[in-house]
Amino acid sequence: xxxxxxxxxxxxxxxxxxxxxxxxxxxxxxxxxxxxxxxxxxxxxxxxxxxxxxxxxxxxxxxxxxxxxxxxxxxxxxxxxxxxxxxxxxxxxxxxxxxxxxxxxxxxxxxxxxxxxxxxxxxxxxxxxxxxxxxxxxxxxxxxxxxxxxxxxxxxxxxxxxxxxxxxxxxxxxxxxxxxxxxxxxxxxxxxxxxxxxxxxxxxxxx
Amino acid sequence: xxxxxxxxxxxxxxxxxxxxxxxxxxxxxxxxxxxxxxxxxxxxxxxxxxxxxxxxxxxxxxxxxxxxxxxxxxxxxxxxxxxxxxxxxxxxxxxxxxxxxxxxxxxxxxxxxxxxxxxxxxxxxxxxxxxxxxxxxxxxxxxxxxxxxxxxxxxxxxxxxxxxxxxxxxxxxxxxxxxxxxxxxxxxxxxxxxxxxxxxxxxxxxx
DNA sequence: AAATTAACCTAACAAGTGTTAGGTAGGTAG
DNA sequence: CTACCTACCTAACACTTGTTAGGTTAATTT
Numbered sequence: 055x056x057x058x059x060x061x062x063x064x065x066x067x068x069x070x071x072x073x074x075x076x077x078x079x080x081x082x083x084x085x086x087x088x089x090x091x092x093x094x095x096x097x098x099x100x101x102x103x104x105x106x107x108x109x110x111x112x113x114x115x116x117x118x119x120x121x122x123x124x125x126x127x128x129x130x131x132x133x134x135x136x137x138x139x140x141x142x143x144x145x146x147x148x149x150x151x152x153x154x155x156x157x158x159x160x161x162x163x164x165x166x167x168x169x170x171x172x173x174x175x176x177x178x179x180x181x182x183x184x185x186x187x188x189x190x191x192x193x194x195x196x197x198x199x200x201x202x203x204x205x206x207x208x209x210x211x212x213x214x215x216x217x218x219x220x221x222x223x224x225x226x227x228x229x230x231x232x233x234x235x236x237x238x239x240x241x242x243x244x245x246x247x248x249x250x251x252x253x254x255x256x257x258x259x260x261x
Numbered sequence: 262x263x264x265x266x267x268x269x270x271x272x273x274x275x276x277x278x279x280x281x282x283x284x285x286x287x288x289x290x291x292x293x294x295x296x297x298x299x300x301x302x303x304x305x306x307x308x309x310x311x312x313x314x315x316x317x318x319x320x321x322x323x324x325x326x327x328x329x330x331x332x333x334x335x336x337x338x339x340x341x342x343x344x345x346x347x348x349x350x351x352x353x354x355x356x357x358x359x360x361x362x363x364x365x366x367x368x369x370x371x372x373x374x375x376x377x378x379x380x381x382x383x384x385x386x387x388x389x390x391x392x393x394x395x396x397x398x399x400x401x402x403x404x405x406x407x408x409x410x411x412x413x414x415x416x417x418x419x420x421x422x423x424x425x426x427x428x429x430x431x432x433x434x435x436x437x438x439x440x441x442x443x444x445x446x447x448x449x450x451x452x453x454x455x456x457x458x459x460x461x462x463x464x465x466x467x468x
Numbered sequence: 469a470a471a472t473t474a475a476c477c478t479a480a481c482a483a484g485t486g487t488t489a490g491g492t493a494g495g496t497a498g
Numbered sequence: 499c500t501a502c503c504t505a506c507c508t509a510a511c512a513c514t515t516g517t518t519a520g521g522t523t524a525a526t527t528t
Contacts, residue, residue, distance in 0.1 A: 081380075082380075082381070083292075083293060083381055084291035084292050084293050084294065084378065084380075084381035085290075085291055085293070085294055086290060086291050086292070086293030086294025086295070087291065087292055087293025087294075087381055088293070144461060170380065170381075171291065173288075173289075173291075173377065173436065174289070174290055174291035174294055174377075205462060206461065206462055207460050207461070207462055208458070208459075208460065208461060208462035208463070208464070209462070210454070211455065211460050212451060215448070215451055215452075215455075216455065216460060218433075218434075218437055219430055219433075219452060219455060221433075222429070222430050222432075222433025222434060222436065222437075223426055223429050223430035223433060225429075225433060226425075226426075226428075226429025226430060226432060226433050227425075227429060229379075229380065229429065230425055230429075241422070244419060244422055245422075245426060247417070248418065248422075248423065248426060248456070248459070249455070249459060249460055250459050250460060250461045251415070251459040251461060252415075252455070252456060252457050252458040252459030252460075253414050253415065253418050253423060253456055253457060253459075254351060254413065254414070254415065254457045254458060255412060255413055255414055255415035255416070256415070256463075257415070
């Protein structure tokens, strides 16, 4: 799905251009802060023309929300599936984190928009996004469950909370990620390491 | 600051009532999705009356954003200061997490509003919030720095990234926290434990 | 060449928005 | 009792918003 990559140099025309423009604007100004006139202008057309492609503002939003989740799900799954068969549990965890962050930070207007405006949209729009949302959650739940079954996850870690913590932490990178300070890749490694090993010094030998 | 506690039973009148109503509505609908008429109605007055108390919509927002950060800062600091003098590094970390989550989840319309709309508000409003924001960040940076100086934090953990990860993860609880499944306290303990010890099973004896 | 289609434009509509200026009424101070 | 203050109300304003219906034009199909 090439629409998930925002091309800043030459605005896409037509339907894709409208979605791209809208996703970007929703990230910046929230759901209610973006008018159809603003979207149209960013897409290089006039507001009334949007109705040739979409039935309503909410039809645009609905599509963006879905694309945002599908994108991150696809990349996390692809990263994990690209691993060799005899991969270690922690490498699997790292891959999922890497995939998620890559989608979010490098191709992220759609996913960013989802993260930022999901809680603001009208209930019907929110409900419409639930199926793809739950599918991704299930994917991660299953992945963590598999890791646990290998004995890789220590006792006392609640998987449901872990998944919520993980997604929440990863999505929060949106607010401050700066590519100048290392790319999504380096950040993913760092994050995964923190989640896997914690921050406590257990060896007592670096004081 | 009693205004940070939303009282659902009897709306506060006057200035505090406006702030409370606005904070709650911004959480639900974002910055642009909340009109002065909606705020006024929730506060039990008419929209024009808001101008007796506030110069503009943005004056309301500015005040809510600041209160949101101050609240969480105060509670984190209070939780840490309440500890005995010979407290362990991990207990200090736990206290900070507990304070933050308590402010966020139990008294949280103001902080929630900050988390949710900071990225959407006009640049001038955002800039106005930066001083109190940076003060809290510095507080956490210093706390983590002190922990590191005791040797409690393992080598390889980047403090700046850790602080960002921590705040991000904690604030993300807003999207899914459900008091029916244990209070903020239990969640704080769980989260702190995950951050401190990681999720990897290092002992290999629970397979 | 005429008809059709895709992708826009335009003007207008009804409703909504932040704000202003003038007014009201109850309570308090002198 | 009068004057002042607080905390609202109201009507109006200029502008904005999502949407609609009718129109245009270039490209393609018949």
